[in-house]
Structures are given as C-alpha cells and as structure tokens.
Amino acid sequence: MTSTSVARPDEVRRYNRASLLRLLHVTGPCTRAALATELGLNRSTIKTLVDGLAETGVVEERVPRSSRGAGRPSLLVLPQPQAAVVLAVDVQVEHVAIALVGLGGQILGRNRWNLHGRMREPGEVITHVVESTQLLAADLGVSPVAAGISVPGVARRSDGYVHEAPNLRWTGVALGERLGAGLGIPVTVGNDAEFAALAEHLRGAARDSGDVVFVSADIGVGGGVIAQGTSLRGGGGYVGEIGHMIVRPDGRSCYCGNVGCWETEVGEAALARQLGLAEDSPRGAIVAELRLLDEAGTAPERLAEFAEWLTLGLVSIVNVLGPELVVLGDLFTVLPQPVLDGVAEQVRERSMVSRAVGGVRVEKSALGADVKLLGAAESAFEGVLDTV
Amino acid sequence: MTSTSVARPDEVRRYNRASLLRLLHVTGPCTRAALATELGLNRSTIKTLVDGLAETGVVEERVPRSSRGAGRPSLLVLPQPQAAVVLAVDVQVEHVAIALVGLGGQILGRNRWNLHGRMREPGEVITHVVESTQLLAADLGVSPVAAGISVPGVARRSDGYVHEAPNLRWTGVALGERLGAGLGIPVTVGNDAEFAALAEHLRGAARDSGDVVFVSADIGVGGGVIAQGTSLRGGGGYVGEIGHMIVRPDGRSCYCGNVGCWETEVGEAALARQLGLAEDSPRGAIVAELRLLDEAGTAPERLAEFAEWLTLGLVSIVNVLGPELVVLGDLFTVLPQPVLDGVAEQVRERSMVSRAVGGVRVEKSALGADVKLLGAAESAFEGVLDTV
CATH class of the missing domain: 1.10.10.10 (Winged helix-like DNA-binding domain superfamily/Winged helix DNA-binding domain)
Incomplete structure (x- = not known):
C-alpha cells in the first residue's frame, strides 16, 4: 500500500x-x-x-512536406537523436557489440569484437566495453547518459548482478556495479531474451500486441515474456529460463543438471545434429546446409524431428502463458519458411489456449541481429525520458 | 498512452x-x-x-482489550462484515458451492449441492445459483452487491465468457452475462486456479510473496500465477492452462488432443493408478489408501513415480516463471508429508532459476477446501471496495 x-x-x-x-x-x-x-x-x-x-x-x-486540405x-x-544518447551493450557467447543509440531509437554508431580465450573473463569484457565506449562517444561527439547491458544468463534487474551466465561460464558477477563504476552512468543489466522481447514489443513484430512471448535460440534457448504490456519478472527480479523447461525426460543431459531441457532439443547443437553436421558447427555451416535443403524442397521432411520439438515446447508455453503472439528470434529465423509455417500451424492447432485466444500467431523477429542491442537501449531509455 | x-x-x-x-x-x-x-x-x-x-x-x-504503555x-x-456482502460461487465437476462473504472476508453463510446428470447443464446451474442465492440472502438478511464465479476452465475476464470447461463439458457459455442477468449484480468469472492463487496471495500461504505460482489438481490440473503482486493473464484476458504443459511426449493421450500433458501424470486418475486403484476411484478411497501408506512409512517409495512427474512439471514451471513460492492445492495437499517434502527439496535443487532466487519454496495451500470460493469473493470485492 x-x-x-x-x-x-x-x-x-x-x-x-x-x-x-x-x-x-x-x-x-x-x-x-x-x-x-x-x-x-x-x-x-x-x-x-x-x-x-x-x-x-x-x-x-x-512543416510536413505534403499536406492535404486547405487549412494551415x-x-x-x-x-533529435543527439538530445539523449544511451549506450547499449550486447554480450554474446561469441562476441560483444556496443552501440550508441539516440532519442528515437536510431543507432548513431557501433562497435563489435570477438571473444576468445581470456577476453571472455568478466574483467576484460568490462574494461573493453568502457574503453570502446569512450572512443566511440568521442568519435561521434556525444555522451551517453545511461547504459543497458544484455547478457545471456540469469540477471537481477535491481542491481545488475549476474547470477549465472552458463554459456559464458560466468557465475556471480556484479556486472551492473562494476560497469557503472567504469562508465560513470547508471547501468541496467538484463537477460538477453527479456531485452529482445522488449525491443520487439516497442519496435518490432509485437508492436501491436500486449501479450507476447519471445523465444530465441543460439547456443542456449531463452525467452522473454510481455504480459499485458509489461515485462514479466519473477521473484527477486529474475526472469525465467524458458530453455530449461523439461520436454523430454528420457532425452539428453543438460549442463543445468536436468535431463531433456528444451534447449537440448532446439538449440544450435540440436539443429546441427539434425542436419547431420557436427554439434559445434559454426552458424555459417548450418545456414548453408539449411539453404541447400530449402532449395531442394526437403527441409520439412529432414527437419521433422527438430520441428516437432520446437512445436511441443511452444505448445507448452502457449498453454502456460496464453500469449496472442509468439516471436521467434535468432537461430529460429534462419529456418526455411515451410518449416516455420508448419510449426506455426501446429502450435495454433494443438494448443488448447490458442483455441481460446482465437489462434495464437507465431512470427519471426522483425529486428534481426540488432534485437538485443535495441532492447538494451530501451531498458536504458526507461530511466532517461523523464529527465531529458 | x-x-x-x-x-x-x-x-x-x-x-x-x-x-x-x-x-x-x-x-x-x-x-x-x-x-x-x-x-x-x-x-x-x-x-x-x-x-x-x-x-x-x-x-x-x-478500545483494544489489552494495551501497553501509559498513553491513551x-x-x-x-x-463490519454486513457493510459489503458479495456472492462467491465455486463450480466444480462434482458440486457447486455458493457463499455470501462479508467485508473482511468472513463467510456469512453457504450452500452446496451435488451435480449429477442434467444438473451440470449450464442453464440448470445458473438457475440453481440464482435461486439458492436468493434463499441464502433472505435467510441472512443481506443483499450481495457483486459476484465472483470460479470455473474449472478457460474463462475470459472481461465479460465472463467461458470458452471451454472440458471436465464440465461446457463450451462457449456466456456465463457472466447470463448470471449477471439472473442475479441483477455485476459478475466476474474466472479460472478456478487463478482465483485460488488470488486467495492464497491475499489470505493464505502466499501473503508475503509477490511472485507465486499456485498449482492444484483434482480431475484436471490447473495453475494461477501472481507476478509482482498481480494476477498474470494472457491475450484476451485468458489465463494459462498449466496442466496442459507437455511433460511426457511418449505418454498418455489427453482430451485436449496432445499426448503427455502434465495432467495425465499428476491428476486424480494418475494418483489412483499409482496407488493400484481404479482411475475413477472416489477421492475418499484415494485418501484412505494414502493414509495407509503413510502409516506404513512406504509412501515415498510407492509414490516415487508420481512424485517424479510432479517434480518435473514444477521444475519446468519454476524455470519458466521464476516464482519465489509454489503453493500446492487440493489433491496435492492430501499427499503424505514425506512425499511433499521430497518434492519440495527436489524442485529447489533441480531448478536453475530456484538457485538464482535463493531457493524456491514449495508449500501446501493454507486455505483448504474454501480456497476457490474465497478467491471468487476477492475478485468480486475488487470492484466493490471503491464504492462502499
């Protein structure tokens, strides 16, 4: 009260x-x-x-260029983009991207570097983010007033504490505090899928939907939920880990300690496996193979099992959360269109709750590779627009 | 905006x-x-x-009876309970219960009747609710000013339209409109598990938690979610159907059209099966059998498979939604304590998100058989307290 x-x-x-x-x-x-x-x-x-x-x-x-009617x-x-500039950072397993984003959501400039070896250690990432930001800001002649950092892991919103980012091998990193000290501006840290959901809701495929689940895959599988127009968070401000819903109890072991997590069936390794490639194949090889299948018209058949696990997980998510729209991001967007269409149809027909909401839609992300960066920017703008 | x-x-x-x-x-x-x-x-x-x-x-x-200190x-x-009275209705598969509930949440009077044969038809239920309410209100000398109706199914909050209540065999019932016309007061219709979650949050086991999942089983399995202190609803105001999360894709067929819904492994029929009883055994027989096992100390062993499916589903829910507390209701509350303790410990240890939120708690409902009725009353009070 x-x-x-x-x-x-x-x-x-x-x-x-x-x-x-x-x-x-x-x-x-x-x-x-x-x-x-x-x-x-x-x-x-x-x-x-x-x-x-x-x-x-x-x-x-x-004065607008064309204006109808007789009146003034x-x-x-x-x-004006320069009137309020924020820093957006997208920490991924393979690389880190930073961008300076202006009022209106325009990316004014960006930088990106690969992570390898010790570069992935939190201290190195933080130092590199701070230095790159200073250079980029000087180049552009702007000063960011807040920052949003997207991390593929379990992050606490209140203070930016990263509890666990397994694919980065980070545990217990006070990222918000340390980056805030380095940058000298307020920092918001969030889960990558949560930020992607926010970006799709404000600027992408989910602009007209208040009840959306964003699901994306690269090495891991994550999700973000917008319910009645607001980001869903659980206890302690942590968002959920949709990829660790158990879908196949007699399936594969997951690093989280369970067997049959959704991520073991629809993550990048699972897709590579289904394509007959090595589990650690680079994204390029997976995309090339998918293109071949698509051209041959055999994608739905060859990816039937992958599509079924994707469908099963989405049916569960739709039944539990009742969204009107599911947005698929990252790896899922490179699936051949006939495969995506099949999954969308199956989810619509097989979810009890989809029948109630009049047919849930399943669509591809509209923001492409920048989605997490744009979401991180929006999380930074949240505290800024009141004070510009 | x-x-x-x-x-x-x-x-x-x-x-x-x-x-x-x-x-x-x-x-x-x-x-x-x-x-x-x-x-x-x-x-x-x-x-x-x-x-x-x-x-x-x-x-x-x-003047308070005992008061310390020297001052006044x-x-x-x-x-004063009579200052605002609402009608609460709990439509279950086996019976309908009604109660008149006063300001402060006290049940002033109640009535209940079994459903059998044609009595389960919506028109009959509506007529009976209206007549019983009039009798009960006259007996008590009060007039309800609003009503809340709990239904085991998919209900739209805005107008009380029941899309599907499978275990009642109801489809497309304009329950809110029809009951509102019969009673002459505003009517709110909601999913039973959603209402139970609300009641536990306001008056029960989840009073101190803003992020709670309530899960309960009788014939079906349902759930309600409170996220950051508010009832979670999806598109069109429909809540999710947690019981139709798919946990065992090679398992049993569910009436919803899928295979391996959680409800097929942890509903009343599944528990009866695990106990070696007929799937349609009455609750009394199940409870008696559970008591025997508990006294013999063999419950954890005999119910191991049931407990594992309960655990798996809860791990998924905790990973997806990240609550700090899970409240188990109805059938789950009659499970022997050692079984419940084992499930609670497993869920805490095996959920990745539980580790982040500092250990999710799993507890029994504190409100017993009245939980849905009390939740229905609270949903009715929502619109009333501003106008008393």
Whole structure:
C-alpha cells in the first residue's frame, strides 16, 4: 500500500512532457495534432510542451512536406537523436557489440569484437566495453547518459548482478556495479531474451500486441515474456529460463543438471545434429546446409524431428502463458519458411489456449541481429525520458 | 498512452478511503495508528476517514482489550462484515458451492449441492445459483452487491465468457452475462486456479510473496500465477492452462488432443493408478489408501513415480516463471508429508532459476477446501471496495 498525494501542476507538466517524449521516441516524428489525439491533451498544452522541448533542442519542428486540405498544416515534431544518447551493450557467447543509440531509437554508431580465450573473463569484457565506449562517444561527439547491458544468463534487474551466465561460464558477477563504476552512468543489466522481447514489443513484430512471448535460440534457448504490456519478472527480479523447461525426460543431459531441457532439443547443437553436421558447427555451416535443403524442397521432411520439438515446447508455453503472439528470434529465423509455417500451424492447432485466444500467431523477429542491442537501449531509455 | 489530470481533493479522499478499506478488508481489525503507518497518511486524515466510515456503519471502533504503555490507546478499527456482502460461487465437476462473504472476508453463510446428470447443464446451474442465492440472502438478511464465479476452465475476464470447461463439458457459455442477468449484480468469472492463487496471495500461504505460482489438481490440473503482486493473464484476458504443459511426449493421450500433458501424470486418475486403484476411484478411497501408506512409512517409495512427474512439471514451471513460492492445492495437499517434502527439496535443487532466487519454496495451500470460493469473493470485492 502506498500513500497518495495531490499532483502539483509542475508534476503534471513533467509527466505530460515525459509521455510526449516517450511517444516521439517510440513512434518517431508526429504532427502536433497527432500528439494531442494520442495523449488526450489539448492543442495549447501540446504547443507549450513542444515549444519548451524545441527551445532546449530536444525536438525540432518542420512543416510536413505534403499536406492535404486547405487549412494551415499541423507542424511535424521530430525527436533529435543527439538530445539523449544511451549506450547499449550486447554480450554474446561469441562476441560483444556496443552501440550508441539516440532519442528515437536510431543507432548513431557501433562497435563489435570477438571473444576468445581470456577476453571472455568478466574483467576484460568490462574494461573493453568502457574503453570502446569512450572512443566511440568521442568519435561521434556525444555522451551517453545511461547504459543497458544484455547478457545471456540469469540477471537481477535491481542491481545488475549476474547470477549465472552458463554459456559464458560466468557465475556471480556484479556486472551492473562494476560497469557503472567504469562508465560513470547508471547501468541496467538484463537477460538477453527479456531485452529482445522488449525491443520487439516497442519496435518490432509485437508492436501491436500486449501479450507476447519471445523465444530465441543460439547456443542456449531463452525467452522473454510481455504480459499485458509489461515485462514479466519473477521473484527477486529474475526472469525465467524458458530453455530449461523439461520436454523430454528420457532425452539428453543438460549442463543445468536436468535431463531433456528444451534447449537440448532446439538449440544450435540440436539443429546441427539434425542436419547431420557436427554439434559445434559454426552458424555459417548450418545456414548453408539449411539453404541447400530449402532449395531442394526437403527441409520439412529432414527437419521433422527438430520441428516437432520446437512445436511441443511452444505448445507448452502457449498453454502456460496464453500469449496472442509468439516471436521467434535468432537461430529460429534462419529456418526455411515451410518449416516455420508448419510449426506455426501446429502450435495454433494443438494448443488448447490458442483455441481460446482465437489462434495464437507465431512470427519471426522483425529486428534481426540488432534485437538485443535495441532492447538494451530501451531498458536504458526507461530511466532517461523523464529527465531529458 | 493515457492522459493525466490533476487529482482533485475529493478524488484523493476517495482513493485514500478505498485504500483504508482494502487494508482493513485484507488484514482485519487495525488500530488507527497502524492504519496511519501502513497507508503513509497522518493521523488526522485517518481520523476523518474512519469517522466517516463509522457514521455509515462500514466500520466500528473499539478500545483494544489489552494495551501497553501509559498513553491513551489507539482505537481499534473493525470492518463490519454486513457493510459489503458479495456472492462467491465455486463450480466444480462434482458440486457447486455458493457463499455470501462479508467485508473482511468472513463467510456469512453457504450452500452446496451435488451435480449429477442434467444438473451440470449450464442453464440448470445458473438457475440453481440464482435461486439458492436468493434463499441464502433472505435467510441472512443481506443483499450481495457483486459476484465472483470460479470455473474449472478457460474463462475470459472481461465479460465472463467461458470458452471451454472440458471436465464440465461446457463450451462457449456466456456465463457472466447470463448470471449477471439472473442475479441483477455485476459478475466476474474466472479460472478456478487463478482465483485460488488470488486467495492464497491475499489470505493464505502466499501473503508475503509477490511472485507465486499456485498449482492444484483434482480431475484436471490447473495453475494461477501472481507476478509482482498481480494476477498474470494472457491475450484476451485468458489465463494459462498449466496442466496442459507437455511433460511426457511418449505418454498418455489427453482430451485436449496432445499426448503427455502434465495432467495425465499428476491428476486424480494418475494418483489412483499409482496407488493400484481404479482411475475413477472416489477421492475418499484415494485418501484412505494414502493414509495407509503413510502409516506404513512406504509412501515415498510407492509414490516415487508420481512424485517424479510432479517434480518435473514444477521444475519446468519454476524455470519458466521464476516464482519465489509454489503453493500446492487440493489433491496435492492430501499427499503424505514425506512425499511433499521430497518434492519440495527436489524442485529447489533441480531448478536453475530456484538457485538464482535463493531457493524456491514449495508449500501446501493454507486455505483448504474454501480456497476457490474465497478467491471468487476477492475478485468480486475488487470492484466493490471503491464504492462502499
């Protein structure tokens, strides 16, 4: 239970200003008229807010190029990317990517390096992120005001503590604290699939859905859930590990200690196996083989078992969580379209809850390789838009 | 995006009044001092609110029986059950129970009848609920102002449409609309496990946890999720069907069309089977057999397979949702304690996410057979406390 207090006019103005900025940030340039309609505010309030933001260079106004009708056209309001810049970091098993992202979600510049040998040790990654950020920021002439870090593991939102990132072999890393100290700005650390779900929800395939599960695979399989428009988190702010749902109790041993985790049947190693390749084949070899199968028209047949395990896991997830949309990311997006179509149809037909929600949709990620980076940026923007 | 407006003093008063009533309703009698602390309001505001509520008979004030210290004791504020009465209905496969529940959560009176033959047809159930409610309300001299109906199936929260309640053989029943018309009060329809989760969260084993999964079994297996203090619902307001997570793809056929749903391994029929009884044995026979095993000390051994399937499903749920607490209800509560203890320990040790959240707890429901009824009542109270 929390107490309430009467909102003061300056609080209301601040709230309205943040709402307007959030709208511009997510949807891009809007006319003043559209802002008024979307925010439910009158046009003079919008004018005051926009004038204030234009004065400090946060937005710019332009006459729209084409405007129908006889009246004076409503001015177009454009967010200025440089007005608020955040750092996004995507730590993956094979590489680390960083980007500086401006208001409106545009990537202003980026850098990326491979991880090998000792480079994967947390201290080295942190040092490299800090140094690369300084160089990139200097090149671009900007200063990030917050950072979001995506990690393939179990991370606590409150303080950025990484409990376990098994495929990186990280355990108990105070990543948020250490990166925050190095960068000198607030840092948010999150699970990669959670950030990807956030990005798809704000800017990708799930823009129009409030109830979405994002599932993605590379070496591991992870998931993020948006329920009623909000990221789902469990106790202690940890998100779940969808890849460790047990789907085949008489199957393969998983590093987590169980047998038959979903990840052992639909991760990268499982796909390589199904294609007759070595389990540790590089992504390129897997993609090349998939292309061959697709051209020969034999993909659905050759990948039948993989598709069935993907279907089974998705049916369980849909039955447990009842989303209206499932977005598949990363490795799953390189599956031949006939295979994806088959899985989507099976999930729709075989999930009891899909029948209730009128047929769950299963779609590919719309944001491609940048999805985790964009999600990390959005998590950083969450605390920034109120203070720009 | 929604618009905002400056809160007017009467809105603030109404909000504070509802918060105070909600606190009294959930926690029971409180001193004025405790109310002030809990709500973060000063004592004169509390006095004004309590005086207003006492005048209209919603609360009563008393000098506490024992009070330490030298000063004048803080008056005890008691919610008056008759000030707001709701109808709670629990439709189960074998019977329907109704109760009139007063402010504070006390059951003022109840009725219950068995379902057999045509009585299970929706129209008959609706008629019987309406008639029994009228009789019970007249007996008690109260008038319910809202109703909550718990159904073992897939129900849409917005309008109370029951998409599918397989064990009742109901499909496409406009239960909310039809009962609302019959009763003449607002009706909320929900999934039984969702309501049970709500009740455990407000009044039972999960009072101190914001991230809880409630799992219960009778003929079917269902679950309800509280995430960050709120009931989790998916697309269209439907909750998930945890019992239809697939745990044993080479197992038994489920009526839902899949093979190996969790419910086929940990529902009532599965438990009877494991005990060497007929699958359709009555609950009494199952409970008697369990007691014999418990007395002989052989329960963990004889129920090993059942316990393993229960564990596997719970490990998956904990890994996907990351709760801090799992509450087991209904049939699971009659399992011998050594079996439950073994499951709890296994789930804690074998869930990757449990290790992150510091060890998930697995506990029995604290509310017994009334849990769904109490949850249905709370769902009805949700819309009532603002207007008492």
